[in-house]
Amino acid sequence: LAELRRRRESGALQTERLSLDRAVREYARAAIIGDPGSGKTTLLRFLARHFAEACQKSALRVTDKDDADYGETRLPIFVRISRYAETFHANKNLKISAYLPTAFGDVQVADERLRE
Secondary structure, three states: OHHHHHHHHHOOOOOOOOOHHHHHHHOOOOOOOOOOOOOHHHHHHHHHHHHHHHHHOOOOEEEOOOOOEEEEOOOOOOOOHHHHHHHHHHOOOOOHHHHHHHOOOOOOOOHHHHOO
16 A cells, blocks of 8 residues: 555556446456545445346346446455455465465355456
């Protein structure tokens, strides 16, 4: 977080203010950063809930009660990066792609399914 702030202040990092629905629609990856208690987890749970509900209904697109369009329906996977960080602390060579199949306890996830 400190590195991102330093880069933003130096002008080396471009930022753009977007609506949440536009950010989710237009970017395949994003980092949600902020101080403790700033709403990161609440935001991600909001998105996961709406995407899961759209999956359950077999909807082609994800929308909320205000009809904001979040794009095509995708299966949400909520992973706490702090758990990966704890595991990474013990094994500095651990790539997140190797960690993900183990992140869900007893649920077995085939490696090839993670790449889809």
